[in-house]
Amino acid sequence: MKAHSGEVGVFVRIRPTANFSPDLIECLPDGQTVNVHQRKDPKKPQDTKRDQLVYWSFRLDGVLRDVSQEEVYARVCQRVVLGALDGYNGTLMCFGQTGAGKTYTMTGSTESYKQRGVIPRALQEVFREVEKRTAHFFSVHLSYLEIYNETLVDLLSSLQSSPRSSPRGMVVTEEPGRGVFIRGLSLHPVHSEEEALNLLFEGGLNQMIGSHALNRNSSRSHSIFTLHIESRSRTLCDDKYVTSKLNLVDLAGSERVGKTGSAGQIFKEAMYINKSLSFLEQAILALADRRRDHVPFRQTKLTHALKDSLGGNCNTVLVANIYGEAAQIEETLSTLRFASRMKCVRTNPAVNECSSPEAQIKKLKKEVKMLKEELSICNKLANRPSSMLSEAQLAEINSQVQRYLAGTLEEISIVSIRQVQAVFAQFKLAVQKPEEKGKSPISQTYNSEKDQSAKTAGTKVVLHVEEWGSVEDGSFEASTASQKNTQRPSSAKTKKSKDKPSQSKRPEEASPVSRKGSESGSEPKLNSVQMAEESLEPDTESADTQSQAPANEPFHLDSTRPKAEAFEDFKVGPGSKINSILKENKSVLLERRSLLRQISEEVNAVKREIDRFTASMQQQRETRGKSGRYEGQYVATEEEPGPTSLMQLKELKVLYRQRYQVLREIKAEVNYCQHLVDQCRMRLLTEFENWCEQSFLVSEDV
Ligand SMILES: Nc1ncnc2c1ncn2[C@@H]1O[C@H](COP(=O)(O)OP(=O)(O)O)[C@@H](O)[C@H]1O
Ligand SMILES: [Mg+2]
Structure with missing residues (x-):
């Protein structure tokens, strides 16, 4: 037989007897065929049909x-044992x-040692192989189960070292990934053939004691001796095993109950045996029939316990033991019929590869970490908020909610579920805060904002005038800045912005170099780049300082004065780190902006040159139209653009496109720097608010 083929191996073993009946049992020389001749039943001489069914x-x-135990092991069991060491489930049944x-x-x-059966031989082979296979680490456990009258008995439960033996009895269980197992059955680790043989004898002894004490015959029970083998590679350090x-x-003996002619307990035993063996037969018939999806394994403890050991991914071998005597011919026939049915069962042996849970958890954690990082990169690239909201994002949401409540923001765009949740949380806080805090400085700020919201909307200048859409509505502006603006209506900056309402436009509205165009990557039109005057002012620092540090400005409302001072304290104290980062970011932003202005000027200069060229060519064409034609003849004038002028114009256009490209890149950089500045600013503000809140609570408590 091929190793791990898809067939159940079925052998017949004929017990030696002095009364062997060669007339009835004929073994063919091929060593695989046995013919049975059944004599006519003397009790039913009239049944001619039966007489015809005499040959099988x-x-x-x-x-x-007449085969030795050694040969039986070699032919029947060895490949199943070796398969088990390779990771294939194996079952040998008699x-x-x-x-x-x-x-x-x-x-x-x-x-007799020579006449030892397949179990001791299998144990010997297993431990010899374990010694040989040095590349793997093996662990072997044993269990010994008896099924008597549908009751599960642990034949090794008497041992002191029976760790998993359950006093509440045992039950056949199935679990995904683990398959079928007996919950409560003790499993015993064994490290040598000797240890394993001891357990075999121990189990046999327990079976004998049980049968005497409970007056039961061991041949009326099924016994399942199981080796549980686990192997891990010593060389590969993966989590697989x-x-x-x-x-x-x-x-148990397969004889029919009628034959025994028994009563009482023996009858009951025979009933159970018949039941379990006939269900075993049914299960085998179902396994053999490929059209059937359902195999009735659960009808008895035996079939349920052997569910994953009869077919499926298991190497299964059956030994059909028969007498060669004429008196037993009916049982012999019945056994051989069972054997031939078993022969039809197909198997699909497969190695049971598992992953250790710890290693798997470690691996999955690593994978989750990697995926999170990947997601965060994707979010950054797509300019989406990451799944976990950062402090700056929370501050921004807080600011949006405040502005929404104050009426300065029309709507809050939905970005993600987390953002929606955070928005609702802020709403809740906003509702709760005034109730809880009453006249706290922060709620005053909020209320004053609310009161002044209309004015605020009109005087939100500091950040609106910045170029390239860099800052829209900073979170700071929503609280302190708006407050400041409404409190300092006569400040120069506010006035300026009021005087120049067009400059408060967003860059895409104000500049021909529209954001839309640049984002879509469309071919630039030959337009000059207009930049808002304010946009190029290197006053980000001062604007921020003014807006974020009210202490630098005279404050008209006394109630806010302490907060402004507190902000200054905060910037040099707990907020110094983020403040210095903010300053650093601002200086980079400033530098990028100045470069942007320089490139803009260059682009505009090239554009002016192109315009000049185009205008002069146009003029020449017009002049030519008036005076260059003479009686149907074309006369070239001196000023007419020659090929050189056209070349120059082309070069200028190329230059323009190059400079424009650089401009776009720098603009993107400015936007990015601006984003960083905004984030830092928001964080500074949030931390300041938190700090204030804490300090305020402490002082209130005191
Ligand atoms: N192949 C064999 N060679 C020698 N003796 C055998 C053989 N088969 C069975 N026997 C003997 O027959 C008796 C009954 O066998 P046993 O294995 O107990 O039967 P079962 O377990 O099927 O009820 C035992 O004494 C056993 O030694
Ligand atoms: Mg027996």
Whole structure:
């Protein structure tokens, strides 16, 4: 047989007997076929039909007659054992009537070493292989289960070291990833053949004691001796490991209840055995029938416990033990029929590869971290808020809500679920705050903003006049700046902006170099670049300082005076770090802006040159139209643009496009720097507000 083929291996083992009946049982020389001749039933001489059914032929994987225990192991069990070491589940089952040699095949003679059965041989092979396979680390556990009258009995529960034995009894359980297992059945770690054999004897002894004490015959129970093998590579340091189960099953005698002619307990036992074996047969029939989806495994404890050991991904082998005597021919036939059905079951052996949960958690954590980082990069690139809102974003949301409540912001655009949640949280706070705080300085600020909102909207100049759409409505402006503006209506800056309402326009409105055009990457039109006067003023610092540090300005409202001073204190104290970052960002912004102004001037200069050229060419054309034509003849004038002028114009256009491209790049940089400045500013303000709030609460408590 091929290793791990898709067939159940089925063998017949004929128990040696002095009364072997060669007339009835014929073993063909191919070593695989056994023919059975059934004599006419003397009780029913009139049944001629039965007389016709006297000849049966069974072709299996091997007929084992007068074969040594060693050969049986080699032919029947060895490949299943080796498969289990490679990670394939394996099952070897002995089926047949009582006394046919199942236990002899499975456990063998306890007196003679030579006649030991497949279980001790399998244990020997496993530990020899474990020694040999040095590249892997193996761990082997044993369990020994008996099923008697549909009751599960742990044959190794008497051992002191039975860690998983449950006093509440056992139950067949299925779990995804773990398959079928018996909850409550003790599993015993074994490190040598000797340890494992001890457990086999211990289990056998317990079975015997149980059968005496409870007056039950061990041949009326099923026993399942299982090796649970786990192997991990010593060389590869991955989280993968391989597990397998090797079930060595000694089934109860398969004789029919009618035959035993028994009553009472023995009848009950026979009923249970018949039931479990007939369900085993049904399960096997269902497994063999490929059209059937459902296999009734759960009908008995035996089939349920063997659910993943009969077909599926398991190497399964059946030994059908038979008598060769004429008196047992009916049972022999029944056993051989069962064997031939089993032969039809297809299997699909596969290695059980698992990942250790700890290693998997570690791996998944790493993956989550990586994905988060990736998401944050994507969000940054797409200019989206990241999934976790930063302090600056929260401050911005806070500011939007404040402005919305004050009536200076028409609507709050929805960006993400988190942002919506944060908006609602801010609304809640805004509703709760005035109630809780009463006359706190912060709520005064908020109220004063609210009262002055109409004016504020009209005097929001400081940040609106900045060029290139860099700052729209800074969070600071929503609180302190607006306050300042409304409190200093006569300040020079406010006046200036009022006098020049057109300059408060957004750059895309004010400048022909529209934001839209630059964003869409469309070909630039040959326009001059207009820059708002204020945009080029290197006064970001002062504007911010003015707006953010009211202490520098005379304050008319006494109530806000302490806050302005507090802000100054904050900037040199707890907020010094963020303030210095803000300053640094501003200086970079300033530098970029000055470069932007320089490039704008260059672009405009080129544009003026192009305009000049175009105008002069136009003029020449007109002049030519009036005087250059003479009686149908074309006469070139001296001023007419020659090829050189056209070349110059082309070069100018190329230059213009180049400079324009640079301009766009610098503009993007300015926008980015502005964004950083805004963020820092918002953070400074938020931290200041928090600081104020805390200080205020403390002083209130005192
Ligand atoms: N192949 C065999 N060679 C020698 N003795 C055997 C063989 N098969 C069974 N026996 C003997 O027959 C008896 C009954 O066998 P056993 O394995 O207990 O049957 P079962 O477990 O099927 O009820 C035992 O004494 C056993 O030693
Ligand atoms: Mg037995």
